[in-house]
Each structure stands twice: as structure tokens, then as C-alpha cells.
């Protein structure tokens with residue numbers, strides 16, 4: 001890779017839609033159907049470009065034009081710590097300059113070789129708490145089961161169900177009973193071979209977690225995500241209880257404001273799946289983390305919900321860690337963001353063997369968005 005100068009950055013916020021409204025989780029209300037995708041495109045003096053999600057302010061972005069690529073990024077490590085705001089556009093640019101998909105560059109950094117073509121395991125993350133207007137648990141369970149069948153029709157074989165209805169939205173006992181009914185109905189709908197996970201967004205406590213896992217033992221839950229705010233004492237108890245019950249449920253945690261000691265607890269075996277966010281924590285930092293988690297025998301399943309683009313970007317970490325478990329898939333379509341090379345089949349994302357992230361920007365739509373809500377900085381100043 002040569003060492004070009006960055007001459008411009010163009011930024012705009014694109015907007016897309018989920019095929020179905022996403023309701024509540026245990027903490028928050030309606031998530032809606034709108035997804036916002038903040039995109040920066042950076043261009044070199046030779047006219048090569050890379051683009052990707054970027055949350056830089058105009059003032060932060062103004063520092064980029066004029067920089068040499070070698071000060072921002074290396075093929076041995078990824079994005080330099082000081083420039084992580086531009087992590088995704090830089091990885092895409094590196095892919096364009098080398099003619100390689102990002103997943104090959106990331107695998108090389110972690111000393112792995114890529115099976116061709118790359119198929120990254122994924123799960124349908126769209127089963128939100130969409131049933132709060134329904135009076136009966138049976139009608140609620142039927143609704144979420146129908147949503148799971150939509151996911152099956154889209155090629156999914158793994159499904160994550162939001163639970164914790166009794167934490168805020170429903171009276172505790174009613175919400176807990178409904179969670180249990182929903183889990184059973186989804187298992188029934190997707191069949192015994194599919195994978196089911198549940199996510200309480202910290203809406204359970206230890207006793208509630210045990211009750212729900214005991215009453216859904218026949219449903220073979222793969223992981224329990226954010227049962228309660230992570231706590232070493234409570235996770236020690238839960239892991240001992242799971243063992244005594246002969247339940248093979250994994251403990252997943254780490255999105256959001258994770259405990260600073262979360263990784264210590266993972267190394268200790270209290271947390272089995274780490275879910276740091278690919279934007280909050282970052283893509284380049286995830287590469288090094290995944291390698292560390294591999295060494296500990298801990299699974300990687302990066303979180304990214306809400307911005308659509310992470311569906312694709314997360315796939316490019318799958319090649320770089322042996323214990324990569326799942327891409328979170330939040331089905332959406334964003335006009336201007338082309339992802340024709342990505343398809344879901346049999347529970348896997350087929351990832352295109354194209355340079356960078358293998359995505360395209362529609363020039364007209366992007367320029368319109370830049371004019372409407374974005375900005376441009378060039379080396380000459382503008």
C-alpha cells in the first residue's frame with residue numbers, strides 16, 4: 001500500500017427503514033422503523049475513496065484532509081488510536097487501495113486464513129417487545145412467533161428474543177409469565193434445530209433469571225444476554241446454578257456501559273460471550289480484543305444495533321477470531337447504501353469478495369444528503 005494524502009472528507013446522514021417497527025426492550029420504549037446511518041467518504045489525492053460510518057463533528061473532520069495515510073492506518077494494526085473516529089472509512093480505503101476485502105486484511109492481522117467464500121454466522125435481532133398492546137399472553141406469544149417465522153423466511157436460523165417485560169412495561173408477574181410464553185412459542189415456531197437467545201437488557205435479577213431459564217429449560221436457550229447489570233457475585237451464583245441444573249446456557253454481556261472488570265470475569269469463565277459495541281468500542285480495538293478472547297476461549301459476538309451498517313461491518317470481524325459466534329442482523333434498507341453482495345442463507349451472511357467492505361454509495365443520493373444535512377472539508381479548505 002502506498003502512502004497517499006487524504007484530500008477531502010464528505011459527510012452525510014442517510015436514513016433507512018426496517019421492514020417492521022421495532023418495539024420496546026426491557027428498558028426503553030419504541031425503537032421504531034427508522035435507522036440513521038452517518039457516513040463519511042474520504043478521498044486521496046490519486047482519487048481513491050473509502051466510506052463508512054463516522055460520527056465525527058465538522059470540526060473533528062476538518063483535521064483529516066492533509067494527513068498521510070501512514071499516520072492514520074497500518075495494515076499491521078488497523079486505525080491509529082488517535083484517528084479511531086474515522087475507523088470505518090479508513091478500513092474501506094485500505095481495502096480499495098489493496099484490492100482486498102476488509103475481512104482478509106483483518107484475518108491477516110490476527111494470523112488467520114480465510115475460508116472462501118466468507119460466510120459469517122448471524123442471528124435475527126428483530127424480535128422486540130412488540131406485544132404491549134395485547135391483553136393476552138397467548139396473543140402476544142403468537143405475534144412474536146409470527147415475527148420469528150418472518151425471520152425464517154429471510155434465511156435466519158438463529159433468533160434473539162427481547163425479554164424483561166416485567167421490569168418496566170408490565171406488572172412483574174404478568175411480564176415474566178409472558179416472557180416465558182413467548183420463548184416457548186418462538187421455539188415451537190422455529191423448530192428444534194434453530195438457535196434461540198434471550199436478552200433482558202438488565203431487566204431481570206438473579207432469581208428471575210433462574211426462574212425464566214428453569215421454566216424454559218426445554219427450549220434449549222443458547223445464551224442469556226444482559227440478565228442484570230453484570231456483577232461477579234451474582235454471575236458466580238448463576239454459573240453454579242446452571243451447572244447444577246445441567247443447563248448449557250451461555251452468559252452474554254458487554255454492550256453499553258460495561259463494567260471495567262467485565263473482561264476479567266470473562267477470563268475467569270463467568271461471562272462466556274463478549275458483546276462490546278463495534279462503534280462505541282470500535283472495529284480496530286475489536287480485532288485485538290477478539291484475539292485476546294480467543295486465547296481465553298471466550299466467544300465474540302459484537303453488538304451494533306440501530307445503525308444498519310453494522311450488519312455488514314461486523315461480518316469483517318468474523319474472519320479474524322476463531323471464537324466469533326454471531327453477527328447481529330437488524331434487517332433494514334437504506335436508500336443510497338448499496339449492499340447487493342450480501343445475502344442471508346441458512347443462518348449465514350454471504351460476504352462479497354469485493355474490495356473494502358464491499359458496499360456502494362449512490363452518488364446522487366449521497367450528494368443530496370451532504371447538501372441537506374452534511375458537510376465537506378477539502379485540503380484547500382471549504
Ligand SMILES: [Mg+2]
Nearest residue numbers: 199225226255
Ligand atoms: Mg442486547
